Amino acid sequence: MRHGAVCRWDTSHAPCQHHTTYGVALALWPVVRQHPRYYREGLAHGRRGTGAVLNDETAGWIGEKMSSTMDARPAPLYHDADGVLAPDGAVRPGATVHEDRALLKEMYRWLVFGRTYDTRLRNLQRQGRITTYAPIAGQEAVQVGCALALAPDDWLLGSYRDGLAGTVHGLPPEHVALFFRGHPKAGMTPPGVNVLPQQVGIAEQAPQAVGIAWGMKLRGASTAVLALFGDGATSEGAFHEGANFAGVFKVPVVLVCQNNGWAISVPRSRQTASPTFAQKAVAYGFPGVLVDGNDVVAVYRATLAALERAKRGEGPTLIEALTYRVGPHSTSDDPTRYRSDEELSLWQDGRDPVARMRAYLEGAGLWDDRRQAALEEETRERVAAAVRSALEEPVPPPEAMFDSVYAVPTPVLEKQRREFLDGAVQKEGDATHD
Numbered sequence: 001m002r003h004g005a006v007c008r009w010d011t012s013h014a015p016c017q018h019h020t021t022y023g024v025a026l027a028l029w030p031v032v033r034q035h036p037r038y039y040r041e042g043l044a045h046g047r048r049g050t051g052a053v054l055n056d057e058t059a060g061w062i063g064e065k066m067s068s069t070m071d072a073r074p075a076p077l078y079h080d081a082d083g084v085l086a087p088d089g090a091v092r093p094g095a096t097v098h099e100d101r102a103l104l105k106e107m108y109r110w111l112v113f114g115r116t117y118d119t120r121l122r123n124l125q126r127q128g129r130i131t132t133y134a135p136i137a138g139q140e141a142v143q144v145g146c147a148l149a150l151a152p153d154d155w156l157l158g159s160y161r162d163g164l165a166g167t168v169h170g171l172p173p174e175h176v177a178l179f180f181r182g183h184p185k186a187g188m189t190p191p192g193v194n195v196l197p198q199q200v201g202i203a204e205q206a207p208q209a210v211g212i213a214w215g216m217k218l219r220g221a222s223t224a225v226l227a228l229f230g231d232g233a234t235s236e237g238a239f240h241e242g243a244n245f246a247g248v249f250k251v252p253v254v255l256v257c258q259n260n261g262w263a264i265s266v267p268r269s270r271q272t273a274s275p276t277f278a279q280k281a282v283a284y285g286f287p288g289v290l291v292d293g294n295d296v297v298a299v300y301r302a303t304l305a306a307l308e309r310a311k312r313g314e315g316p317t318l319i320e321a322l323t324y325r326v327g328p329h330s331t332s333d334d335p336t337r338y339r340s341d342e343e344l345s346l347w348q349d350g351r352d353p354v355a356r357m358r359a360y361l362e363g364a365g366l367w368d369d370r371r372q373a374a375l376e377e378e379t380r381e382r383v384a385a386a387v388r389s390a391l392e393e394p395v396p397p398p399e400a401m402f403d404s405v406y407a408v409p410t411p412v413l414e415k416q417r418r419e420f421l422d423g424a425v426q427k428e429g430d431a432t433h434d
């Protein structure tokens with residue numbers, strides 16, 4: 001493991017025993033595959049444990065298959081991305097920051113915007129002015145790093161928690177508040193903004209993104225698609241269907257799994273037995289990359305590399321961004337019932353992505369208190385304007401739910417609209433009669 005890269009098992013980010021073991025296993029592989037006896041013994045060992053059971057015939061068959069496919073395999077598909085910024089904002093040993101200063105400051109501005117808007121939206125829900133809310137705090141670096149790597153013509157798909165990424169990619173910020181207000185205008189993305197509406201169904205973004213990317217490929221476009229989803233989404237069929245199609249048709253898509261440790265109250269350890277989510281890509285025949293999701297520069301680089309690869313026609317990439325949701329799953333959740341204060345403090349106090357970037361910028365002489373005060377003032381105004389716009393948007397009549405479903409409404413939809421309106425008239429009549 002290269003120095004500074006992220007390790008899923010060792011949170012200190014130092015070279016760790018797991019990687020050493022992994023390395024030894026890989027080094028021994030040529031020996032093992034030439035000696036079917038080792039293979040069988042290994043399988044017998046597996047049988048004594050809780051692993052899957054294979055008979056000897058199958059084992060021999062797998063041995064032959066593996067030998068031929070291993071020889072043809074060019075390079076390992078899974079790797080850890082190099083980290084750039086340590087949690088204290090220092091540049092990791094061996095790393096350099098070569099990004100443009102303006103871009104680095106833009107990253108920080110968006111991180112601060114994300115944190116400020118998030119706090120405001122949580123408060124609005126508490127005041128009963130929006131219906132529900134899924135906080136982003138702790139995950140800002142993934143969303144900002146990914147979205148800034150996109151070209152304006154690329155497409156972005158995200159979940160209920162990915163409004164910040166959408167905003168960075170051009171969605172007017174009031175759309176996020178409108179979404180959590182349950183307002184249909186949230187789904188009406190302005191023309192020219194390549195962001196699909198936020199959605200609650202988990203993992204659905206994967207096959208949708210793959211479909212869009214496939215269309216781009218068929219048209220010979222030089223654009224790509226990025227889909228954001230959570231660790232829990234990888235247990236849905238839609239994730240696997242999307243990933244499989246992406247690999248088979250080699251489409252220009254980047255699938256980004258925000259591993260924030262939890263799927264509501266289900267911990268990562270109950271979501272998968274795989275050591276990483278990133279390595280699931282290997283089974284689908286494309287690269288998987290694990291990146292420190294709280295290091296905005298590392299996320300930006302890993303995403304940019306994956307997008308460039310997609311645009312060169314080399315196919316999809318799965319990125320696992322290791323991060324943490326410091327708030328509740330949603331405003332109806334109480335995380336103190338399923339996770340410890342120690343775990344929260346480890347991430348909230350020790351690995352905050354916003355503080356990390358500020359510390360880096362200050363250390364590099366690119367930021368100071370005066371700039372911070374000006375940014376906070378400007379951000380407060382931007383957030384206030386977005387909230388005002390979202391809350392002032394008039395509530396449409398209920399039958400508006402039939403509008404904008406299709407460009408040309410289908411006969412079934414028209415029938416439903418008529419029935420709904422007749423029912424509404426009927427109810428009014430009943431009420432008058434009473």
Ligand SMILES: Cc1ncc(C[n+]2csc(CCOP(=O)(O)OP(=O)(O)O)c2C)c(N)n1
Nearest residue numbers: 161200201202230231232233260262263264
């Ligand atoms: C298809 C589908 N199944 C179940 C749910 C219920 N659900 C809502 S959020 C959630 C957990 C998602 O966890 P994860 O993918 O890790 O995303 P996170 O909320 O952590 O960002 C589930 C199961 C849903 N919204 N959609």
Ligand SMILES: [Mg+2]
Nearest residue numbers: 230231262263
């Ligand atoms: Mg999650």
